[in-house]
Amino acid sequence: MVLRVAVINVYPVPPKSSRLIIRALKDKGVEVKYLPLQFIGLSVGEGSFSLQIGDKEIELDGGIVRGLGMISTIGQFYMRIAFLRFLELKGTYLMNPLDFLIISRNKLETLVRLYHKGIPVPFTFSSENIKYLYTVLREKGLKEFVLKPITGSRGYGTTLLKDPDVFYQIASLLLQNNIPPLVQRFVHIPQRDIRAFVIGDRVVASMYRYSNGCWKTNIAQGAIGVKTSLEPEVEELAIRSMQAMNLEYAGVDIAEENGRFYVLEVNSSPDFEGLMKATGIDIPRLLAEHFLMKLKK
Ligand SMILES: Nc1ncnc2c1ncn2[C@@H]1O[C@H](COP(=O)(O)OP(=O)(O)O)[C@@H](O)[C@H]1O
Ligand SMILES: [Mg+2]
Structure with a gap:
């Protein structure tokens, strides 16, 4: 049986790491496709149950998911998850497994x-309540602490702070914009x-x-x-x-x-x-x- 395998990422052009994995799979004699989530379409209901790229049905035995990409809206996030869930439900083996990729x-x-x-793990706290955040920070007497986004990578947005009141100002602004901060003891x-x-x-x-x-x-x-x-x-x-x-x-x-x-x-x-x-x-x-x-x- 010929395995139907894909490396899955978000972007139209595969990033280098995806290309390297594609090449490694090819070296193993596997036929492999690159699947960009941004080009996929899904239809469901009244007899339809398909995931497509162009006019081709996507049918896979396995996929290496190289990420869910930068997420701008929760809708975008949910849509990508639904695409991948479709595959998992149809029996496609995903690595890493979808639930844990999300978590x-x-x-x-x-x-x-x-x-x-x-x-x-280092002492960490988070809240949507500025009073909680400020109080914990003062009580713990942390001289240096790290403020980071709940989700992110490559160090983007991760900030080293020393002054609880600088933190108060930044965290207030973040919370006004509904962005919850994560605060961690500086190791x-x-x-x-x-x-x-x-x-x-x-x-x-x-x-x-x-x-x-x-x-x-x-x-x-x-x-x-x-x-x-x-x-x-x-x-x-x-x-x-x-x-x-x-x-x-x-x-x-x-x-x-x-x-x-x-x-x-x-x-x-x-x-x-x-x-x-x-x-x-x-x-x-x-x-x-x-x-x-x-x-x-
Ligand atoms: N609590 C911490 N103490 C010291 N350095 C930290 C701490 N948290 C993050 N860093 C530094 O910031 C970098 C990025 O933080 P991390 O939590 O790994 O987020 P990212 O997902 O952006 O890599 C880490 O690799 C580390 O160098
Ligand atoms: Mg990191």
Whole structure:
């Protein structure tokens, strides 16, 4: 049986990481298509039940979903989810699984799930109530704290603050615009954090990300990746974090402070070009192999 497989992303032109995965799948002899969510149409009801691209029906055995894209409105978000749900309901194996792809975009729920499973995360709080936020901040006496969006990536919007009243002003404006802030204790990392790339039940590659010209350690913020091996306890933390989020692969960000480790986030559609460059490890091939193994099960 010939497998019908796609790499799914949002944009008309596949980003580099999607192209690399497509190539890795082709190298495995798999016929693979690129499926841009922005070009898909769905119809349902009165005999119709189809997902189409152009005039072609989409029928897939499996898909690697490389993200839900930038979301401007909740409607756009729901539509993309419905497309992917359609596929899952029709028996398409999606990696990462849709429910958990959605959950992992939510930094706050991620922290709740991680901590619930006993995984250390930095002290964090969030509310739509400015009084709550301001009171917690004052009571905790945090000298430095991070304000970040509930959902986001690449360090965009993540801000380091020191003054509760600067926070008060910013948070008031955010809340007036119905944007809830997430506030987190600043972890005093030694100018680097750890990115562990987990596939299945193992860490396949890891690097330190050294900040460069910015306090943040995202590669997208100029950080420099340097290959490192991890202590078994840190590897285990990364694997448990991915599993706590029910994912098949993930980029786990871990902050280190005085010998303690805190998980900052679990990225369900992580970039990997920086990691490939730093480690020389062929991440797309490993992703393709894991995906095909799960698909054939
Ligand atoms: N609580 C924190 N303490 C110290 N640094 C942090 C903290 N939260 C985030 N950072 C820094 O900001 C970067 C971006 O934050 P993160 O929560 O991972 O969001 P994003 O999804 O945008 O990568 C992290 O890689 C880290 O360098
Ligand atoms: Mg991050």
